[in-house]
Amino acid sequence: MSSINPMQHQKKSAIPLIIHFFCSILFLSSACRPFAQELPTIHAKFTTSGVLIDGDLSEDAWKDAPSTGSFTLVDGEKKVREQSNALLLQDKDNLYVGFVCHDSDIKNIKAGGKIFDGDSVELFLDPGRTCSYTHIGINPNGKVYFAWQFGDRKNNARAIGKLYENRWQAEIMIPFRDLNWPKPGEIKPVWGVNFCRGNPRLKEYSCWSPTLGGFHNPIRFGNLNNIKVDAKACYLAQQESSSKPKSLISISTDQTFYSATTRMRVDIKLNTDQSLKGKRLNVAVLDKDKKIRLQKEIQPILLLNQEQIDISSLPEGDYELSVSFTDGDRTLSESSKSFYRVKTPPLPKDRVEIKDGVLHLNDRPELPIFLYFGSRWGHFKDMTLKDVDDAAAKGFTALLPSWQFLKQEILENEKIWSEQNDPSAIKFIKESSLSFQEVLDAAHKNNLKVISFIQFWRAKELNDRQIGAAGKMVLKYREHPAILAWHSNDETDGWTELNNQTCKLCKELDPRHPVFLNLIHAVASNRDAADILSTDPYPIGKCSIMQVPNHADVLQKVIGSNPRQTPWLVLQMFGSPREGWPRCPTPREERCMTFLALNHGAKGLGYFTYHPEISRKKDGEKFLSEELWSYMKELNAQTRDMSLPYLLGRDMKVASCDSDQLDIAVKKYRNEVFIIACNSKEKEVRGNITLKNLSLPKDLEVRFESRKAAVSNNVISDHFAAYDVHIYHFTLND
Numbered sequence: 001m002s003s004i005n006p007m008q009h010q011k012k013s014a015i016p017l018i019i020h021f022f023c024s025i026l027f028l029s030s031a032c033r034p035f036a037q038e039l040p041t042i043h044a045k046f047t048t049s050g051v052l053i054d055g056d057l058s059e060d061a062w063k064d065a066p067s068t069g070s071f072t073l074v075d076g077e078k079k080v081r082e083q084s085n086a087l088l089l090q091d092k093d094n095l096y097v098g099f100v101c102h103d104s105d106i107k108n109i110k111a112g113g114k115i116f117d118g119d120s121v122e123l124f125l126d127p128g129r130t131c132s133y134t135h136i137g138i139n140p141n142g143k144v145y146f147a148w149q150f151g152d153r154k155n156n157a158r159a160i161g162k163l164y165e166n167r168w169q170a171e172i173m174i175p176f177r178d179l180n181w182p183k184p185g186e187i188k189p190v191w192g193v194n195f196c197r198g199n200p201r202l203k204e205y206s207c208w209s210p211t212l213g214g215f216h217n218p219i220r221f222g223n224l225n226n227i228k229v230d231a232k233a234c235y236l237a238q239q240e241s242s243s244k245p246k247s248l249i250s251i252s253t254d255q256t257f258y259s260a261t262t263r264m265r266v267d268i269k270l271n272t273d274q275s276l277k278g279k280r281l282n283v284a285v286l287d288k289d290k291k292i293r294l295q296k297e298i299q300p301i302l303l304l305n306q307e308q309i310d311i312s313s314l315p316e317g318d319y320e321l322s323v324s325f326t327d328g329d330r331t332l333s334e335s336s337k338s339f340y341r342v343k344t345p346p347l348p349k350d351r352v353e354i355k356d357g358v359l360h361l362n363d364r365p366e367l368p369i370f371l372y373f374g375s376r377w378g379h380f381k382d383m384t385l386k387d388v389d390d391a392a393a394k395g396f397t398a399l400l401p402s403w404q405f406l407k408q409e410i411l412e413n414e415k416i417w418s419e420q421n422d423p424s425a426i427k428f429i430k431e432s433s434l435s436f437q438e439v440l441d442a443a444h445k446n447n448l449k450v451i452s453f454i455q456f457w458r459a460k461e462l463n464d465r466q467i468g469a470a471g472k473m474v475l476k477y478r479e480h481p482a483i484l485a486w487h488s489n490d491e492t493d494g495w496t497e498l499n500n501q502t503c504k505l506c507k508e509l510d511p512r513h514p515v516f517l518n519l520i521h522a523v524a525s526n527r528d529a530a531d532i533l534s535t536d537p538y539p540i541g542k543c544s545i546m547q548v549p550n551h552a553d554v555l556q557k558v559i560g561s562n563p564r565q566t567p568w569l570v571l572q573m574f575g576s577p578r579e580g581w582p583r584c585p586t587p588r589e590e591r592c593m594t595f596l597a598l599n600h601g602a603k604g605l606g607y608f609t610y611h612p613e614i615s616r617k618k619d620g621e622k623f624l625s626e627e628l629w630s631y632m633k634e635l636n637a638q639t640r641d642m643s644l645p646y647l648l649g650r651d652m653k654v655a656s657c658d659s660d661q662l663d664i665a666v667k668k669y670r671n672e673v674f675i676i677a678c679n680s681k682e683k684e685v686r687g688n689i690t691l692k693n694l695s696l697p698k699d700l701e702v703r704f705e706s707r708k709a710a711v712s713n714n715v716i717s718d719h720f721a722a723y724d725v726h727i728y729h730f731t732l733n734d
Contacts, residue, residue, distance in 0.1 A: 278328070538581065698710070
């Protein structure tokens with residue numbers, strides 16, 4: 001995980017390493033935002049001349065090509081030492097981009113190994129500005145990285161890099177059909193686009209449209225106009241290619257886990273061009289002992305067949321739906337699919353709902369403050385039930401336990417688990433001193449809720465054994481009074497189909513608890529895959545703290561006004577030098593991240609990650625410092641105190657400030673007004689905050705600081721140390 005240039009990142013579970021990018025998103029919300037520059041625009045030029053992909057941009061086709069002009073640093077503030085610009089052309093089938101990267105030390109260009117480890121340029125394309133974009137990276141050797149929001153894609157892009165005495169150039173051809181296309185109705189004439197450059201030798205990251213913290217920032221992409229392409233044809237071509245059949249028979253059912261439902265809908269597709277005359281299609285339901293419990297012949301046979309099967313007579317248990325396609329005594333093809341009859345879940349003791357974008361517990365609005373509970377870098381054998389008490393004492397309201405606590409469930413299904421995880425991770429599971437049941441019981445005793453992470457659902461395509469093992473885990477724990485939600489997956493950005501599938505399975509097994517999904521950035525493409533959508537910006541020691549509100553903004557934009565979804569954020573509470581985070585956040589930085597997230601609409605906060613006392617004492621400054629852990633009690637108390645204004649308060653768009661460092665939100669809750677101002681920079685500043693159309697008293701209470709701030713001419717003038725947060729409060733006169 002990296003602030004700007006990507007690197008491999010692994011956390012929270014023993015999963016294959018994922019390419020993890022930081023995304024800095026800016027969306028002008030009700031908060032008074034720093035750095036609100038106007039987005040630049042580039043116009044596409046259509047060419048009928050052939051473009052030779054050779055890294056040479058002097059040919060005729062490029063002479064009058066639209067140019068971005070000079071790049072600026074990603075934060076939009078400092079000047080670039082090594083300048084760049086990009087050129088853009090198109091024909092009816094392809095987009096062509098040329099990058100020119102000036103370099104005074106050309107002999108030390110680094111272009112080996114992974115693309116983003118050395119010098120590189122990056123292109124971002126978002127047709128229709130839906131926040132679901134294509135990311136392309138090219139190094140000086142012409143090596144190409146091509147992804148749809150963190151999922152590598154097969155493509156026909158061609159690129160060449162070329163070195164000169166004082167610069168290097170890259171030229172790339174991108175077929176339109178390889179881009180990530182939204183549905184035709186979502187495609188608008190203006191695209192989002194950005195052109196970026198990574199120069200790691202100078203630690204200089206620049207781009208055409210400043211993204212204010214990281215390249216992956218779709219709301220801060222510039223505008224691309226005048227693209228001439230048949231977008232609908234491109235979209236339909238992708239759908240056709242992705243739906244090619246894998247076998248002669250394709251089976252799907254309306255559910256996998258059936259409780260009160262008495263009928264099962266079965267869709268059977270025959271992927272054949274041969275005559276169906278004289279053929280037979282038989283459907284059978286077998287129990288776990290392979291005994292036939294139901295049987296039916298489908299007549300007449302069609303290429304697309306839909307049947308309703310009465311399963312009311314089947315007791316709870318594991319079943320197999322078997323379909324055979326025959327011609328006389330000859331079997332042409334067979335296919336099967338597992339399904340399950342399960343007990344109807346009883347009503348839980350506590351009712352968990354999402355209403356008006358806010359999580360409610362027994363009809364009370366709740367702002368969950370949850371802790372990733374487990375030691376990411378070891379020490380599982382050192383954790384005890386006292387650690388649960390410790391979390392409760394620090395004011396957390398929920399836990400998200402690590403996968404290692406599922407010791408019993410994983411060891412019982414070790415072969416299934418090892419198919420999709422590193423088998424060597426079994427040793428960590430065996431070292432775990434606590435079971436998941438013990439964590440649940442201890443959490444309940446401490447009035448903590450639990451977001452349960454589901455193992456076994458960690459593959460691009462789930463098989464029946466994985467689905468069955470995970471389903472039994474949910475069935476085992478769904479009635480526990482501590483359960484708050486199901487954490488279906490973590491950082492599976494490019495696995496949209498998997499995320500949607502796991503959400504559906506969770507709902508079948510337990511419709512009374514919401515589904516939580518944490519992503520790197522790909523919220524737009526996974527908007528239907530969870531009730532609770534989250535991302536995890538970790539900026540400290542890497543990039544601007546503005547990563548945090550930027551992530552919250554994109555969650556807000558994607559969720560929109562959907563009353564049944566809510567945005568949460570996972571905040572950095574760790575350091576890891578070997579993985580690129582040199583230190584743990586300071587208490588002041590943690591507080592600033594927390595209120596920046598809340599200012600920009602986060603309705604739940606997670607903190608990654610917990611370490612037991614032995615780990616804090618040994619490696620505290622690297623991982624979780626004792627200072628920060630002790631401070632979390634005070635910070636969580638402040639968050640709880642401010643929860644109702646943030647959850648139910650009305651945004652007031654009345655604030656302006658003479659400092660672009662201050663991020664300001666104004667909330668009106670009942671007859672009280674809260675002005676929350678966060679210094680987003682490490683440097684101190686004096687800010688003058690003006691509120692229009694709102695009369696301020698002569699002085700204001702500053703919450704949690706035991707002081708008052710003077711007001712002169714309706715202006716609050718105050719000093720902000722690095723990453724300071726001041727919360728001003730007053731009561732409106734009736």
